[in-house]
Amino acid sequence: MRYLPLSDQNRAEMLGSVGVASVDDLFADIPAAAKAKAKFDLSNTMSEMEVERVLSAVAAKNLNASQAPSFLGAGNYRHHTPASLDYIIQRGEFLTAYTPYQPEISQGTLQAIYEFQTQVALITGMEVANASMYDGATACAEAATMACRVTKRAKVLVSGSVHPHYRDVTATALRFMDMNIECLAPDPVGIEDLIGRVGPDLACVIVQTPGFFGHLNDYTALAEACHAAGALLVICVAEPVSLGLLKSPGAMGADIVVGDGQSIATPTCFGGPGVGLFTTREKFIRQMPGRLAGETVDENGRRGWVLTLSTREQHIRREKATSNICTNSGLIALAFSVHMTLLGEAGFRRLAELNHAHAALLADKLEALKGVKILPTAFFNEFAVQLSKPAAPVVEALAKRNILGGIPVSRFYPTYPELENILLLTATEMNTEADIDILVNALKEVLS
Amino acid sequence: MINTITTSGHRALQIEQPLIFELDTGGSTAVDLPAAPKVRTRLGDLRSDKPIGLPGLSEPEVVRHYTRLSQKNYSIDTGFYPLGSCTMKHNPRLNEKMARLPGFADIHPYQPQSTAQGAYELIDTLAHWLKTLTGMPAVAMSPAAGAHGELCGLMCIRTAHEANGQGARKLVLVPESAHGTNPATAALCGYRVESIPATALGRVDINAMRAKLSSDVAAVMITNPNTCGLFETECIEIAQAVHAAGAYFYMDGANFNALVGRVRIADLGVDAMHINLHKTFSTPHGGGGPGAGPTVLSAALAAFVPVPFVVRGANGFSVVEHAGTGAAQKSFGRMKGFQGQFGVFVRALSYILAMGVDGLRQASGDAVLNANYLRVKLSAELTPAFDGICMHEVVFDDSFLKNTGVSTLDVAKALIDEGFHPMTMYFPLVVHGALLMEPTETESKATLDQFIASLLALARKAKQGDQAEWFKGSPRLAPRRRLDEIQAARKPVLRWRKADVNVAVTKQAAE
Ligand SMILES: Cc1ncc(COP(=O)(O)O)c(C=O)c1O
Numbered sequence: 001m002r003y004l005p006l007s008d009q010n011r012a013e014m015l016g017s018v019g020v021a022s023v024d025d026l027f028a029d030i031p032a033a034a035k036a037k038a039k040f041d042l043s044n045t046m047s048e049m050e051v052e053r054v055l056s057a058v059a060a061k062n063l064n065a066s067q068a069p070s071f072l073g074a075g076n077y078r079h080h081t082p083a084s085l086d087y088i089i090q091r092g093e094f095l096t097a098y099t100p101y102q103p104e105i106s107q108g109t110l111q112a113i114y115e116f117q118t119q120v121a122l123i124t125g126m127e128v129a130n131a132s133m134y135d136g137a138t139a140c141a142e143a144a145t146m147a148c149r150v151t152k153r154a155k156v157l158v159s160g161s162v163h164p165h166y167r168d169v170t171a172t173a174l175r176f177m178d179m180n181i182e183c184l185a186p187d188p189v190g191i192e193d194l195i196g197r198v199g200p201d202l203a204c205v206i207v208q209t210p211g212f213f214g215h216l217n218d219y220t221a222l223a224e225a226c227h228a229a230g231a232l233l234v235i236c237v238a239e240p241v242s243l244g245l246l247k248s249p250g251a252m253g254a255d256i257v258v259g260d261g262q263s264i265a266t267p268t269c270f271g272g273p274g275v276g277l278f279t280t281r282e283k284f285i286r287q288m289p290g291r292l293a294g295e296t297v298d299e300n301g302r303r304g305w306v307l308t309l310s311t312r313e314q315h316i317r318r319e320k321a322t323s324n325i326c327t328n329s330g331l332i333a334l335a336f337s338v339h340m341t342l343l344g345e346a347g348f349r350r351l352a353e354l355n356h357a358h359a360a361l362l363a364d365k366l367e368a369l370k371g372v373k374i375l376p377t378a379f380f381n382e383f384a385v386q387l388s389k390p391a392a393p394v395v396e397a398l399a400k401r402n403i404l405g406g407i408p409v410s411r412f413y414p415t416y417p418e419l420e421n422i423l424l425l426t427a428t429e430m431n432t433e434a435d436i437d438i439l440v441n442a443l444k445e446v447l448s
Numbered sequence: 449m450i451n452t453i454t455t456s457g458h459r460a461l462q463i464e465q466p467l468i469f470e471l472d473t474g475g476s477t478a479v480d481l482p483a484a485p486k487v488r489t490r491l492g493d494l495r496s497d498k499p500i501g502l503p504g505l506s507e508p509e510v511v512r513h514y515t516r517l518s519q520k521n522y523s524i525d526t527g528f529y530p531l532g533s534c535t536m537k538h539n540p541r542l543n544e545k546m547a548r549l550p551g552f553a554d555i556h557p558y559q560p561q562s563t564a565q566g567a568y569e570l571i572d573t574l575a576h577w578l579k580t581l582t583g584m585p586a587v588a589m590s591p592a593a594g595a596h597g598e599l600c601g602l603m604c605i606r607t608a609h610e611a612n613g614q615g616a617r618k619l620v621l622v623p624e625s626a627h628g629t630n631p632a633t634a635a636l637c638g639y640r641v642e643s644i645p646a647t648a649l650g651r652v653d654i655n656a657m658r659a660k661l662s663s664d665v666a667a668v669m670i671t672n673p674n675t676c677g678l679f680e681t682e683c684i685e686i687a688q689a690v691h692a693a694g695a696y697f698y699m700d701g702a703n704f705n706a707l708v709g710r711v712r713i714a715d716l717g718v719d720a721m722h723i724n725l726h727k728t729f730s731t732p733h734g735g736g737g738p739g740a741g742p743t744v745l746s747a748a749l750a751a752f753v754p755v756p757f758v759v760r761g762a763n764g765f766s767v768v769e770h771a772g773t774g775a776a777q778k779s780f781g782r783m784k785g786f787q788g789q790f791g792v793f794v795r796a797l798s799y800i801l802a803m804g805v806d807g808l809r810q811a812s813g814d815a816v817l818n819a820n821y822l823r824v825k826l827s828a829e830l831t832p833a834f835d836g837i838c839m840h841e842v843v844f845d846d847s848f849l850k851n852t853g854v855s856t857l858d859v860a861k862a863l864i865d866e867g868f869h870p871m872t873m874y875f876p877l878v879v880h881g882a883l884l885m886e887p888t889e890t891e892s893k894a895t896l897d898q899f900i901a902s903l904l905a906l907a908r909k910a911k912q913g914d915q916a917e918w919f920k921g922s923p924r925l926a927p928r929r930r931l932d933e934i935q936a937a938r939k940p941v942l943r944w945r946k947a948d949v950n951v952a953v954t955k956q957a958a959e
Binding site for chain 2: 015031041051054066122127128176245274297317340346354360
């Protein structure tokens, strides 16, 4: 087998050194009766060529977005990836390194994390960011549990604007920690009252901008209400490209900002791996989950970076840790950071402008159609539309025409008949005007 | 003392590289984008034109920046990385190539299910391998890493207890040698944690465990092979005792790489076990992640599996996305966005297909052989913490350093200058000054021999006496000497700021 360097001669010599007759003898501690049952009806080794053939055939069964105009989002976005980005993250020194526990020979990863932390803090308008969580949904759950620790309260309020996966994962986490969560109904029209619900029992309120249905909200007044009640405000950002154009959550007064960096870091990849973004205020750093890189100096006084404040983490604190996270999303965080560096301030802004312009163009063209109503008045690159028909069959009909024409909201909310006709549409810089015309024309036919 | 050998501060291939923020050339970008169509904007009053503070660089500057940073990293591609418990094995590039096929990379988790049949088939095929290799009837694919898989298993366990009227069970037993994620996870799942001591042979003290088993115990979490690199010989008796007490048996499968193709977990009496795809099945660690932690489940727990999960029907595959109805009637809910770590699944399956069941069995054999070879050869100077044959990793204690003034950490740092990544240090906690080494099956005998020669020479040097100062000065040849971790924690500087600003802010944070 090509991945195994030992030759039979090596094995024989080494077995001799160890003093056993065969490799099987090394497994003598495993109960014989259990070993005897170990029969497997599975395939044997394959050449590289064969693996490529088998997996390419599986991949070919999917309709991918390079074959069909795609308008899908809902927390997972298709953006352009510069060629140098993939080159950099495939460098073996990044790809095949472990967590940088030995700083003298891990300065590359550590400096990159420090730059990532700074970039994430800057775009969210916050003070500090950690080195990443698994994804946006788990980062949201971590934010909720951190808010409970900080406030010593046990109740969390989740807005109907929050991505249903973020909400569900947070609800799961809190339920098992015996905390309470109140989730407001999905809010496609953007009318829910949050300020009226803030009270002294709340650890935090969780909102999202742009919201799941596309609405843009200024949560400054909500932040003030939360702070007056001793609660924290958690703002989720599922599409961080929006931060190139919009008022930052930090500027609104958020205490914790979480999100998913997938849209900037990686292709859609069927939803994973992404990278959870997690930022907060400096005064809360000792309550934060996850790894942190910090600046220091070496014995020669040269600047360098180390993992720091690890007394919060599971390998030191065990059952008293702020989180159980160990492996995080390091390489995707690097990809995020590399892309942000390639873009720079000017590129990041322009990318955001371009996204919004394409979405606005799509909205303009859809407004000319009968049976389509755009729900949010203000949006970034994604918005919900109310159709004259149930959205799920419309999407199936579009797929038959080779168009990935949005996501029926019912797939997230099957028990809300009032959401049956709502379709979620996204346009990014990847959707050309020609793509948009294809979608609009097809939608016109399907709806008529 | 700052290196003053060169004017630039560089030392040949070791090139100093500032932060991207210090390289800012103002206004430039490495990404040219087409012009935006002219449209009426719809941002309400949320538009912001305030500068963000991101630096602007050109493409050559960015590529050079990261290439230089990469050269300051040790990696499995460049050398031997014997980190115990971490399974730093070769990461085949075929896996990367497969994950980048547009049919896997350029698909969306919420495209119509009829257009994603290949994605569901991939998940189902990987699930089939994991279930067959472990003999377990079900697997939860959503956990994002090992620790997340532990959480998945314990959430299934707690849900099962609640469904059976056993919700009052509030205790999880974890051996002293366990990885930190085990107790941390139990706490997140609402459990109290008590530890089980080890025997002198490095195994769970089954009598001590029996004494702690009661109607209060929800689960026992045991790593097997354990973190001392030893197979828990009484595993089946442990499972029986746990079950007799009405509790479930969680096995931490971080070390499953020692067992693949040799024994099925189901035959050891296990109820739940996570599998770190980023260890056993070769997906790259990426400087910290991502990974994936699919969790296999026994029949008693299968019904509580988190959503989403793939099912095969007459018309192909579909995905069950909502708990509380149909096939997910008893599911504990959702613990991860979308469909789990799909890109990691592709890489793992690519590796599994390449290896085949025969290759996987050979791999566990070679991994265990390599570890035992290290054990025997290194015992010439080092002191193994336990007698006898080990599994895929071997742990030494620091008694060979007694009275030398040299610590485990010092030896590890000296190994860096020898061109090797250090072993895992001071873990497991039950071994004094532990040095835990896991060579994996992807290292050649020649590499092991070089490592052995270096480590034996260091041990002999330490034992000569009067060498403590020399050791404390290691490493000398790496991009950095030892870094001041105390200062880093005392006055945390966690981000770049324009000069002077950082000083004021961190002063406040330190308080
Ligand atoms: C024994 C053991 N258990 C659990 C874990 C946690 O796995 P992960 O880092 O994938 O969360 C690790 C790995 O670090 C481990 O070595």
